[in-house]
Amino acid sequence: MTKHRIIYDTDPGIDDAIALVFQARHPQIELVGITSVFGNADIDTTTTNALYLASRFAPGVPVVRGAAAPLRRPPPGPIPHVHGKDALGDIERIGRVDKHEDGRDAHRFIVETVRAHPGEITLLAVGPLTNLALALKEDPAIAALVREVVVMGGAFGINGVLGNATPAAEANMHGDPDAADIVLGAPWKVSIVGLDVTHQTVMTTAFLASLRDSAGDAGRFVWDVSRFYERFHAGDGMSKGIYAHDYSAAAFVVARELYTTRSGPVRVLTEGIAAGLTIQKPDSVRASAPDWDARPSCAACIGVDSDAVLDLFARTLRN
Numbered sequence: 001m002t003k004h005r006i007i008y009d010t011d012p013g014i015d016d017a018i019a020l021v022f023q024a025r026h027p028q029i030e031l032v033g034i035t036s037v038f039g040n041a042d043i044d045t046t047t048t049n050a051l052y053l054a055s056r057f058a059p060g061v062p063v064v065r066g067a068a069a070p071l072r073r074p075p076p077g078p079i080p081h082v083h084g085k086d087a088l089g090d091i092e093r094i095g096r097v098d099k100h101e102d103g104r105d106a107h108r109f110i111v112e113t114v115r116a117h118p119g120e121i122t123l124l125a126v127g128p129l130t131n132l133a134l135a136l137k138e139d140p141a142i143a144a145l146v147r148e149v150v151v152m153g154g155a156f157g158i159n160g161v162l163g164n165a166t167p168a169a170e171a172n173m174h175g176d177p178d179a180a181d182i183v184l185g186a187p188w189k190v191s192i193v194g195l196d197v198t199h200q201t202v203m204t205t206a207f208l209a210s211l212r213d214s215a216g217d218a219g220r221f222v223w224d225v226s227r228f229y230e231r232f233h234a235g236d237g238m239s240k241g242i243y244a245h246d247y248s249a250a251a252f253v254v255a256r257e258l259y260t261t262r263s264g265p266v267r268v269l270t271e272g273i274a275a276g277l278t279i280q281k282p283d284s285v286r287a288s289a290p291d292w293d294a295r296p297s298c299a300a301c302i303g304v305d306s307d308a309v310l311d312l313f314a315r316t317l318r319n
């Protein structure tokens, strides 16, 4: 089977790091680049973290600095209570950082890489969608050349949840709603892995401890880095474990059969108290809705075989 060639657009971030370890170890994934974006921390911090993670788990993969701020808003403030002061759970960092940033801007790297490999590149985006929107602005024709865009973000209320950054918005959509509305409306194939399924996919303390004891350096790292995230989740009312947000999007790339999707165009609200809210008009709805009807359909995940998704993670790390 041909490999999935992925540009990983990320704001590391604890769950971003966990998803990176999975990609680095999965035999059917070839990481062709890691592009950073502001989000879980400022761009200096997320880029530093991307360099660290690539040095430790994905040597040879270029790391490219991306956007420091949303398209038309100031950069958000820090959220150290979610991912730690360093956004990687404040763990002791093992090993040397032996990588330097690729000199290009992330959006330029995306354009050049997609053009160099037409029809082959999957953009796996697990932070605010600013880099992807900038790439589209620079070269709209890349939309036809990308294999697929898989986004961790949004929520459609399937299980009663619309947001985690606000009651109405998931964090990545809230981070840059303008970029999100552009990216989800562009003429490329988009799949959305949002809170509707990531909240159903919980890495429990027992699951993480078992990986710590059976999956070598990768398993120990996932355990270490998830300690801070687990405390945050506990404070948020969750009993023992973490949501597998960004990993779920990586799992979708290699195992989409584990997800149920609903097709239809998606809008992202860009203003007001619900900025970042994602709303889909399912293709099955016939009534006209001009603000949706001119846009291509996206596949939004509405169901998941979470046991199988977690088993995929464990098997991949143990191999």
Ligand code: BDR
Residues within 6 Å of the ligand: 013, 014, 015, 016, 040, 082, 126, 127, 152, 164, 170, 171, 172, 245, 246
């Ligand atoms: C998303 O927000 C970030 O905090 C996580 O890394 C993930 O990408 C979850 O809403």
Ligand code: CA
Residues within 6 Å of the ligand: 010, 011, 012, 013, 015, 016, 039, 040, 126, 127, 246
């Ligand atoms: Ca993220």
